[in-house]
Amino acid sequence: MLDRIKASLSSLAPAEQRVGKLVLADPRAFANLPVTELADRSHVSKPTVVRFCRSMGYDGLSDFKLKLAGSVSEGVPFIHRSVDADDKTSDIAVKVIDNTVAAFLKYRNDASxxxxxxxxxxxxxxxxxxxxxxxxxxxxxxxxxxxxxxxxxxxxxxxxxxxxxxxxxxxxxxxxxxxxxxxxxxxxxxxxxxxxxxxxxxxxxxxxxxxxxxxxxxxxxxxxxxxxxxxxxxxxxxxxxxxxxxxxxxxxxxxxxxxxxxxxxxxxxxxxxxxxxxxxx
Structure with a gap:
């Protein structure tokens, strides 16, 4: 989610870019702060904060914050591990299962x-x-x-x-x-x-x-x-x-x-x- 925001910054309006930079600077804080505080810290209006969330493909601020909180939570293994030719069957099973679980959890947090x-x-x-x-x-x-x-x-x-x-x-x-x-x-x-x-x-x-x-x-x-x-x-x-x-x-x-x-x-x-x-x- 943070990588998507970073990649999309240059295509956003200047005011929305400020909101995006605030997210990247401290995503955990952004997920917990009220819209008034987010607008003040970004030096934009409250509608601009909501507009940024929709520009990123989410259904408003609440949906964006929910997915953001999930994507930065600890213990979610969003790591793809490639299988190797010398892997044991037990290693392959663990990697395939972990890759699937990680992809599902990532989709849960990123899905629009x-x-x-x-x-x-x-x-x-x-x-x-x-x-x-x-x-x-x-x-x-x-x-x-x-x-x-x-x-x-x-x-x-x-x-x-x-x-x-x-x-x-x-x-x-x-x-x-x-x-x-x-x-x-x-x-x-x-x-x-x-x-x-x-x-x-x-x-x-x-x-x-x-x-x-x-x-x-x-x-x-x-x-x-x-x-x-x-x-x-x-x-x-x-x-x-x-x-x-x-x-x-x-x-x-x-x-x-x-x-x-x-x-x-x-x-x-x-x-x-x-x-x-x-x-x-």
Whole structure:
């Protein structure tokens, strides 16, 4: 979170830069001080403090301070440890688990609740009007797209997943306003996914991209759900990224399910009852 603020300082307005410098100078104090004190110390107005938080992708000062407090708390292992060829199996297990836990905790503190809320609203609106939600991904991200289809299909959503570039382009060409396209990519640089996103956007569909910050895909969609992690997409087997993407899908599916409400319960009960014959007693 602090690295993101540092990298974004030069692009902010001068007044917001002063707020950002105050955060970097003493993040713990910033997380605990009232807005009046923060404004006085930054020599800005109280609305400017809130505006800075929103410029950084957070839903106001309270959301920003909550995530800031978590990111600077002690004992959170935000360190990615690469596996080595001479590692023992026990060492590999510890590193893989630690990397996953660290990525999840980091996402918990860094995630933009504003972007998640915006995405959930778009998906819930699509479900309510019985429009289409399509999930696009290739390779490893194609598996995540299929999992997303399964999650939303159970909610009674008209959902489908495509991992073939030609099918993505053809299907995106048939999207219309009110539909949603969710594009999932670790690198954010896959040409087929960029093409599908651009086409879906031109057709009037709402495009939600789940990918790394600073990638071409990150700025191509209407809503960007950041999935940053230290795992190199060109060097490592994408383990952490896959789990992080699945986590984001789970958050969205759970939020949409709660928005659908009680009307979903009879369908889920019927589904569970009908599946009983598929299992051994």
């Amino acid at each position: 609740s504003f972007a998640l809320e915006h995405a959930a609203q778009a998906l819930a609106a699509t479900q309510k009007t019985n429009r289409r939600i399509e999930f696009y991904g290739v390779g490893n991200s194609g598996i995540v797209a299929q999992d997303a289809q399964h999650k939303f299909f159970r909610l009674g959503v008209n959902a489908i997943a495509y991992s073939d570039g030609h099918m993505q382009v053809m299907s995106a060409s048939m999207l219309r306003p009110g539909d949603c396209a969710v594009i999932i990519s670790n690198s954010g640089r896959t040409r087929d996914l960029m093409d599908a996103c651009d086409i879906a956007k031109k057709q009037g569909a709402t495009t939600i991209v789940i990918t790394a910050s600073g990638s071409p895909l990150a700025s191509a969609g209407h809503i960007h759900l950041t999935a940053d992690h230290p795992e190199g997409y060109d060097k490592y087997s994408p383990m952490v990224s896959r789990l992080l993407h699945l986590l984001i899908i789970d958050i969205l599916a759970t939020t949409v399910a709660l928005r659908i409400g009680e009307e979903l319960q009879p369908t889920l009960r019927d589904m569970k009852n009908n599946l009983r014959s598929k299992r051994y007693t």
